[in-house]
Amino acid sequence: MSNELVISSTQKGDRIALLQDKRLLEYHVEESDSSFTVGDIYLGTVKKLVTGLNAAFVDIGYEKDAFLHYLDLGSNINSLNKFTKDVIAKRTNTGRLNNFKLEPEIDKLGKIDKVLSKNAPILVQVVKEPISTKGPRLSCDISIAGRYLVLVPFANTVNMSKKITDKAERTRLMRLMSSIKPQNFGVIVRTVAQGKDVEELDRDLTNSLEKWEKGIALLRDAKPRDRIIGEMNRASSILRDMLNESFDSITVDTREMYDEIKTYIHTIAPEKEKIVKFYTNNKMKVFEQFGLEKQIKSLFGRSVSLPAGGYLIIEHTEALHVIDVNSGNKSNSEEDQEATAVSVNKEAAKEIARQLRLRDMGGIIVIDFIDMKKPDNKKMIFDVMREEMKTDRSKFTILPLTKFGLMQITRQRVRPEINIVTKEVCPTCGGTGTIQASILITDAIEQNLEYILTRQNEPGVQIMMHPYLYAYYTAGWWSKQMQWFMKYKTWVKLIKDSSFGINEFKFYNKQGEEIEVTTA
Structure with a gap:
């Protein structure tokens, strides 16, 4: 199983595609002016x-105030608030917590007005991006995610990923992290830390600690609404969470992103640096080259x-998503x-x-699902779904099929759902249903070119044009493109792009x- 990452950068932002065995598995659109990303502090x-x-x-600067529930304050909110006030008042000059005295933990069943006061400054982390009419969702349980570890300020515990099941490995990692973690910092050991030696884990811990200290340095002179620590871009976070031996290619089409990705890979996995490739084919866009435009549309x-x-x-509503499974022309191919x-x-x-x-x-x-009578078959579909969703990075819960053949799934939503319109308004008639002078498209191209x-x-x-127009202008040796060359004594380069309308250029x-x- 091979994984590839393809990144196309434009002025508006980046399009990121994760491919597994050449099939599109994840698709992200990261706008250049986007803010309030999950992980930002x-x-x-x-x-x-x-x-x-x-x-x-x-208030963190979004048009609507962000939401912070009491259960998201974290047990060490009093320590965080005290430390934040000390930094803003310049009573402390470092992000290290060696000499910091932790405050008592809050009551899990307490009231928010006993912990927070109106107009008080507070350090918060975005845990859910603005979705629909809702503002961001916040937490005060601050954490800094690294490649192998998650650093948790104002805690002293070492927690382990539940997916690390080997008892000896859990014991080794627990002893190791207890010995190297700084005072008054907690650590969560991620699944990918299995089998890693102390040098790699210590380097990852040091990087997260440096990120925290740089943020605290900014906090000293920060104003309300300022971002103190920014989460890395979507491409780097995918690599942080998923980069492993099965990754064999990362293709980028801009030099800036290429240098950024290569530097990050050099930091977290130097041995994989060679898989980063700079796409230089000017004849075709990178998404077109990998056949991604067609996959996205379909x-x-x-x-x-x-x-x-x-x-x-697949139907989407405000309350839930409904997926109906149909047999189509498959119904005649099985014995019963x-x-x-x-x-x-x-x-x-x-x-x-x-x-x-x-x-x-x-x-x-x-x-x-299509109705099945045998309980064993229902259980088998349930097991297939659990197996297929094992690699999903979002938290989810799957319930077995009901007597009516329905399966219920809850999946964590932390950012707006990707929605791409696959029905296009006719570029010729503009959706009116009447076609006028579509044949004039070639005349328009000729006139503009001559001018x-x-x-x-x-x-x-x-x-740049739709593949149908491209085929029309390049067909045969004595093609329209060649005729232009003979007429104007200069070569006109044609680029096909299937994201264009059929008469768009x-x-x-x-x-x-x-x-x-x-x-x-």
């Missing part, structure tokens, strides 16, 4: 205490086809109805586990800047 101000909800609303629709003939219908149901359901379970990660669907998901080459004398012209100059043109 801010200096906020308590704006309102709501005793009925046992929660507070905190995988984000309301209907998703299964390889052997069945299909899924039960066999057909098992075959389609098994295939559907695998695709649904992929769709949950791909669309980053969260909340309640209800799946209507650019003869009036503007623009060298190195490139035209754009002109670019030699520097890759778009040239304003008229359309048909």
Whole structure:
């Protein structure tokens, strides 16, 4: 099983695709001006205490105040508040907690107005990004995630990932971390720390500690709403959580991102540095080269086809997501109805586990599988779903199939769901249903090209267009493209892009800047 990461950068932000055996598994869009990312730590101000909800609303700079529940304060909130006030008042100059006296832990069943006061400064961490009409969700249980460890200030415990099941390894890691962790800092050992030696773990711990200290240095002169510690970008966080021996390629199409990724890989796994590749093919975009545009368009629709003939219908509502499994033309390929149901359901379970990660669907998901009579078959589908979702990084709970063939899943939602519109308004008629002069598209391209080459004398012209138009202009030896060359004595470069509408085109100059043109 091979994993590849493909990153396409634009002025608006980055598109990140995680491929497993050439199949799209995760897709992320990270806008360049995005803020309030999960893991970011801010200096906020308590704006309102709501005793009925046992929660507070905190201003961290978002248009709506962020939500902080009492249960998310963390047991060491008093220590955090005391330390924050000491840093702002410049009574302490370091993020080290060796000489810091921890305050008593708060009561788990207490009230928020006994712990926080209105207009007080507070250090908070984003645990859920703004979704729909809701602001960010916050926590005061601060943590700094590293490659192998999670550093937890104001705690003294060492906790272990539940996925580390080997008793001897758990004992080794527990003793090791207890001996190297700094005073008044807790540590959570991640699953990927299994088998790692003390040098690697200590380096990861040191990096997280440095990140905390740099944030505290900023806190000394920070103003309310300032970001104190920023989470790394989405591409780096995927690598931090998933980079292993199965990763064999990371392809990036900008030099800036290439240098950033290579530096990060050098820090966390120097032996994997050679898998980072800089994409230099100017004839085709990187997503087009890997066939990702087509996969994205086919995988984000309301209907998703299964390889052997069945299909899924995925409906989204405010309260939950509903997935209906249908047999399609698969119904005649098995010997009986039960066999057909098992075959389609098994295939559907695998695709649904992929769709949950791909669309980053969260909340309640209800799946209507095809009815099966035998309890063993129901249990088998339940086991397949659990196995397929093992690698999902989000927290989830799966319940067995009910007597009606329904499966219920809850999946943690920490950021807005990825939603890509796969139905396009006709670029010719604009959705009106009447087509006018679509044949004029070639005339528009010819007229614009002639004006650019003869009036503007623009060298190195490139035209980006739909693959159908590309095929029309490049077909045969005496193609339209060759005719242009003979007429204008300069080669016009054509680039196909399947994300374009069928009669959409754009002109670019030699520097890759778009040239304003008229359309048909």
